[in-house]
Amino acid sequence: MCAHVVPCPDAAADDRVLAAPISRHPEQGWTLLCNGVLLFDDDGELLPDGQVVLTRRWQLATA
Structure with missing residues (x-):
């Protein structure tokens, strides 16, 4: 999907928000x-x- 010179992280990657x-x-x-x-x-x-994907704050609050 990404057409940048340096490809962005895939949607399934842990660093996808970058x-x-x-x-x-x-x-x-x-x-x-x-x-x-x-x-x-x-x-x-x-x-x-x-x-x-829930927020980390939500996951910590329900743990």
């Missing part, structure tokens, strides 16, 4: 990354395959 932003909507609280990941201001993520 991909380049291609569309930012701070008024709505989300950013679309070039690997197809939707990154939310509350640190949640929505992967291109529809998988939801």
Whole structure:
């Protein structure tokens, strides 16, 4: 998906949030990354395959 000279991390990679932003909507609280990941201001993520990744804060609070 990424066409940068140095490719961005794949959506399945652990460092996927380091991909380049291609569309930012701070008024709505989300950013679309070039690997197809939707990154939310509350640190949640929505992967291109529809998988939801909860925030680390949420995971720690429920542990």
